[in-house]
Structures are given as C-alpha cells and as structure tokens.
Amino acid sequence: MHLESDGAYHVIVDKQLWLTNGPTFFRINGMSYSTSDGSLKQLGKPAAVSGKDSLGQWRGETLLYTADEAKVSVSIRTYETDSGELAIFTQVSVNVINSSSLLDLNLINCVLVNGYKDLNGF
Numbered sequence: 001m002h003l004e005s006d007g008a009y010h011v012i013v014d015k016q017l018w019l020t021n022g023p024t025f026f027r028i029n030g031m032s033y034s035t036s037d038g039s040l041k042q043l044g045k046p047a048a049v050s051g052k053d054s055l056g057q058w059r060g061e062t063l064l065y066t067a068d069e070a071k072v073s074v075s076i077r078t079y080e081t082d083s084g085e086l087a088i089f090t091q092v093s094v095n096v097i098n099s100s101s102l103l104d105l106n107l108i109n110c111v112l113v114n115g116y117k118d119l120n121g122f
Helices: none
Strands: 010-013 016-028 031-034 041-053 056-067 070-081 084-093 108-116
Touching: 016 056, 016 070, 041 070
Parallel strands: none
Antiparallel strands: 010 016, 016 031, 016 108, 041 056, 056 070, 070 084
C-alpha cells in the first residue's frame, strides 16, 4: 500500500483491488471539513515512517491535514505477519484548539475509504 502525493491510496489483496480512498473529510466539533470543497487542506506530501509497537515492526506513511485551527495527522501502518500484511489506519490531533484544550478525538469522524470488495470472510 502506498499514499500518492495527493493522499490517494488503494489496497491490493491477492493481486486484486480491494479498497480505494474516497473524498477525505473530517467532522470536527460538529463542523464538516472536506478536501472536495477545500475546507480541509492537505499540508505537504506523505512522509515515510516506521517503528515498533506491541504488534511488532511496522512501516507506513503519514499525512497532515488542517481545517481552520485543527491539525490532524493521518497514517497508514503496515505490519508483516505470518498470515500476510496487516494495515492499520490512525488519526491523531497534533495541536491545541482555541488555545485551551486538545482536540477530542471522540468528536472527530474521518472518512478516507471509498469502497471495498468482499474477501470471502475477511
């Protein structure tokens, strides 16, 4: 899996397209921000990242978005497992909103996915 410079991606499983991105939007504190209407802006290009956590060694890419004062980092991590590759999508607030409190991730909804194909039980 790879993030394109514009944030687009697709997931290939067994050499078949399984999942593609859709228009990206966040819903933050009751307000919608979208790349489609320009209210959600991508900052820069995807950056390669890697690390290790409780699931093991991972590699991935991260991308930063901004909507008004909010900045949110979105990443896709992939892990090599005995059963194949595992992908995890994450989002993290990276700044303080209204100079008083951190962005409550419970108030963020993010849609990056356009659709998927049935993987016979997956």
